[in-house]
Amino acid sequence: MVSRSEARASIARRRALRHPIHGIWLIVDRATQHPLGNLLLKPVRLSSGVAGPAPVEVGWHLHPDAQGAGYATEAAVTILDDAATRGLKHVIAVVDPRNEASRRVCRRIGMVQGPTSEAYYDECSQVFNLDLPREPAAL
Numbered sequence: 001m002v003s004r005s006e007a008r009a010s011i012a013r014r015r016a017l018r019h020p021i022h023g024i025w026l027i028v029d030r031a032t033q034h035p036l037g038n039l040l041l042k043p044v045r046l047s048s049g050v051a052g053p054a055p056v057e058v059g060w061h062l063h064p065d066a067q068g069a070g071y072a073t074e075a076a077v078t079i080l081d082d083a084a085t086r087g088l089k090h091v092i093a094v095v096d097p098r099n100e101a102s103r104r105v106c107r108r109i110g111m112v113q114g115p116t117s118e119a120y121y122d123e124c125s126q127v128f129n130l131d132l133p134r135e136p137a138a139l
Contacts, residue, residue: 060102113126
C-alpha cells in the first residue's frame with residue numbers, strides 16, 4: 001500500500017468483515033496498550049485465473065520495533081485456538097519466501113511448509129498449512 005486512498009480502501013474492507021470466525025484484530029502491548037500491529041484470519045485472495053473456494057488465511061503485520069518479541073506467535077495461537085473451537089478445520093499462511101521471520105512463526109505455531117505457489121495474491125508465495133485443532137506447540 002503506497003497511498004492514503006489505498007489505506008482508506010483497506011480499512012473499509014477490514015471494517016466490513018463481519019463473521020463469527022474471520023476477523024482482523026489489533027495486537028497491543030499488554031503493559032502499555034500501545035498498538036504493535038494486527039492479525040488477520042480471512043479467506044485468502046485467489047490469483048487471477050484461479051477458481052474454487054478460497055481457503056482461510058492467517059497472517060500478521062507488526063511494526064518493525066515489535067518484531068522478534070513473540071507477539072505474532074502469541075496472537076496467532078490465541079486466534080487459531082479460538083477459531084478451532086468455533087469450527088474452523090484448516091488454515092493456511094501465505095508468506096513471502098524471503099520472509100524468514102514469518103516462516104519461523106509458521107513453524108512455531110505448528111504449521112507445515114508446503115510448496116511455493118502462485119495461487120494467491122498474483123505472486124509466488126510460500127504456503128504453510130495447519131489442520132485444526134492444532135497440536136500444542138512449544139512456544
